[in-house]
Amino acid sequence: MSATITPYRSQVQAQAARAGFPQLLRAEWTKFRTVRGWMVGLVVAALALVGVGVLSALGSHRSCGGPNGSITCPSVPVGPEGGMVTDRFYFVHQSLAGDGSITARITGLSGKEPWSKAGVIVKNGTGQGSAYAAVLATAGHGVRMQYDFTHDTAGLSGAVSAGSPRWLRLTRSGDTVTGYDSSDGSNWTLIGTAHLAGLPSTVQIGMFATSPDAVQTTSSSFGSSSTTGGPTLATATFDQVGLQGGTSGAVWKGDEVGGAQGGPVVGSGGPGAAGSGATGGNGSPTSEGFQQDQATGAFSIRGSGDIAPSVGGPLGDGQAVERSLVGTFAGLVVVIVLGTLFITAEYRRGLIRTTLTASQGRGRVLAAKAVVAAAVSFVTGVVAAAVALPLCMHILKANGNALYPIGLLTEVRLVVGTGALLAVAAVLALAVGTILRRGAGAVTVVIAMIVLPYILATASVLPAGPSEWLLRLTPAAGFAIQQSLKAFSQVAGVYTPTNGFFPLSPWAGFAVMCGWAAVALAVAGYLLRRRDV
Incomplete structure (x- = not known):
C-alpha cells in the first residue's frame, strides 16, 4: 500500500x-x-x-522711486476681465453720444517695435483699464482688431506706408463695436465684432498711437538674461477722418492716457505742422502729442506705451x-x-x-x-x-x-x-x-x-x-x-x-x-x- x-x-x-x-x-x-x-x-x-x-x-517689498526719494507705488490698472493691464497711449478724441462710427486712413507708422500700433478706437472714457475696441495698424503684424486688452484678431497684412495706406473703421451700436479695414477705401472687410458689456451711452471715440518698451537681451559667459531697453515712440499719420453719429462737434482733444492729461488744443503753427493754420499738441516732435493740419484735415500723432495685457518678466x-x-x-x-x-x-x-x-x-x-x-x-x-x-x-x-x-x-x-x-x-x-x-x-x-x-x-x-x-x-x-x-501673442x-x-x-x-x-x-x-x- x-x-x-x-x-x-x-x-x-x-x-x-x-x-x-x-x-x-x-x-x-x-x-x-x-x-x-x-x-x-x-x-x-x-x-x-x-x-x-x-x-x-x-x-519681498515693492518700492518706487521719485525725484525726492521713495514714493507710494501706483496701483496697476485692471482690465474689464479682471487681469492686470498696460493702458498707456496718446489719445486724440471727441465724445460720442449713442451710436456712431469713425473712419480714418492711416498713411504712415514710424514705430520701431513690431507691436508699435496706431489706429481708431472707441473707449469708455480715458481712465486706465476701461473697456475699449480698436482697429489698428502695427509696425510688424499688419492690421488688427483688439478689444478689452486680451482679444486680438488679424486683418490686412503688410506694413503701412504712403504708397500702401490702410483705411480703418469702427462702428458702435449699443454694446457692440464692429471693426473693418480696407486697402482702397471702397471695399471693406469685416475683421471682428466686440461686445463690451455695460458700455455707457457716451463714450470717447478717436485715434491713437502708442509703442511698447523695447526688449534688449544681454548675454553673459554663463548664459543669457533679458531686460527692457527703455520706452519707445511711435508716430502715425492719419487723414480722411470722418465721424458719424452724436459726436460733440468740438475741437479734437489730446490726452496722454496713463500719463499727464492734456486739454483742448488751441493756437497755431504747431511743430511739424503740415501747413498754415495747424494746431499743435503737447510737446515737440520727439515727445507725445499731436498736430492737426487745418487745411487738409491730416493728423500726426505721437505716442508711447501699450494697450495690452500685463505679462510677467521684466516688462x-x-x-x-x-x-x-x-x-x-x-x-x-x-x-x-x-x-x-x-x-x-x-x-x-x-x-x-x-x-x-x-x-x-x-x-x-x-x-x-x-x-x-x-x-x-x-x-x-x-x-x-x-x-x-x-x-x-x-x-x-x-x-x-x-x-x-x-x-x-x-x-x-x-x-x-x-x-x-x-x-x-x-x-x-x-x-x-x-x-x-x-x-x-x-x-x-x-x-x-x-x-x-x-x-x-x-x-x-x-x-x-x-x-x-x-x-x-x-x-x-x-x-x-x-x-x-499667461503668454499673449500680441505682447x-x-x-x-x-x-x-x-x-x-x-x-x-x-x-x-x-x-x-x-x-x-x-x-x-x-x-x-x-x-x-
Whole structure:
C-alpha cells in the first residue's frame, strides 16, 4: 500500500495567496506609519514648503522711486476681465453720444517695435483699464482688431506706408463695436465684432498711437538674461477722418492716457505742422502729442506705451502667485528622501526577503509601495500648499507687491498640482531606489533629474534655448503645473523660463514628469523580478 505525500505549504504562503492587493496596501501603509522618522519627515516636508514660502514673501517689498526719494507705488490698472493691464497711449478724441462710427486712413507708422500700433478706437472714457475696441495698424503684424486688452484678431497684412495706406473703421451700436479695414477705401472687410458689456451711452471715440518698451537681451559667459531697453515712440499719420453719429462737434482733444492729461488744443503753427493754420499738441516732435493740419484735415500723432495685457518678466508690473509656493523645493527634497528610504531601508536591513516572501508577486509589492508613497506625499503637498498659497499671497500684498490675479480653477490647480508634483517625485524616488538599492545614490540621482535641470533653466545659467529643452525633456518639466502666468501673442514679452514661462502647458509638463516616473517604475519592477534579493 503506497502512501500519498502532501507537499508542505506554510501558513505565511497560504495567507499571502488569499491576501489581495488591498491587504497588501494596508500592510505597506502600516509599515510606513509605524516608522516614526518617516511620519516626522512628512511633517518636516509640509513645514519646509510653508516656511520657505513665508520667508520669501516677508523679504519681498515693492518700492518706487521719485525725484525726492521713495514714493507710494501706483496701483496697476485692471482690465474689464479682471487681469492686470498696460493702458498707456496718446489719445486724440471727441465724445460720442449713442451710436456712431469713425473712419480714418492711416498713411504712415514710424514705430520701431513690431507691436508699435496706431489706429481708431472707441473707449469708455480715458481712465486706465476701461473697456475699449480698436482697429489698428502695427509696425510688424499688419492690421488688427483688439478689444478689452486680451482679444486680438488679424486683418490686412503688410506694413503701412504712403504708397500702401490702410483705411480703418469702427462702428458702435449699443454694446457692440464692429471693426473693418480696407486697402482702397471702397471695399471693406469685416475683421471682428466686440461686445463690451455695460458700455455707457457716451463714450470717447478717436485715434491713437502708442509703442511698447523695447526688449534688449544681454548675454553673459554663463548664459543669457533679458531686460527692457527703455520706452519707445511711435508716430502715425492719419487723414480722411470722418465721424458719424452724436459726436460733440468740438475741437479734437489730446490726452496722454496713463500719463499727464492734456486739454483742448488751441493756437497755431504747431511743430511739424503740415501747413498754415495747424494746431499743435503737447510737446515737440520727439515727445507725445499731436498736430492737426487745418487745411487738409491730416493728423500726426505721437505716442508711447501699450494697450495690452500685463505679462510677467521684466516688462511686467506684478508678481506671479506661484512665488508663494517657492518652498516646494524644500518639501520636494524631503519627499525624495522618504520615497527612497521606503525601499532602500529594507535592502539595508535585510527585510526585503521577508516582504517578498510574504507576498505573491514582487511587482505587486512595488505597486503597493508606490501607491502608499504617492498618497502620503500627495496629501502632504496639498495641505501645505493650501496653507502656503493664501498666507504668502496676503504677506506679499501687505508688502506692496502687485500679484497677477488668478481664477478659482487656477488656484485649485496650483494646490492640487503641488501635491501631485510631490507624489510623482516620491514614486520616481522609490523606483530609482529599487533600481540602485542604495539610498544616498538614489537620492542624488533623483535630485539631479528633477531639481538640477530646473535650477539650470531658471537661474540664467543657460541660454533660453537649452533652458527650454531641459524643461521639455527632463522630469523638471513637471514644475509647469505651478505656472499661472499667461503668454499673449500680441505682447512682446520675455517668455523664458527665467521669467516664469514654461515651454509646455501645465498639464503637458506634468505628463512628462509622469512619463519618467512610469518608465522608472517599469524598469524597477523588471529588475525586482529578475534579481536575487
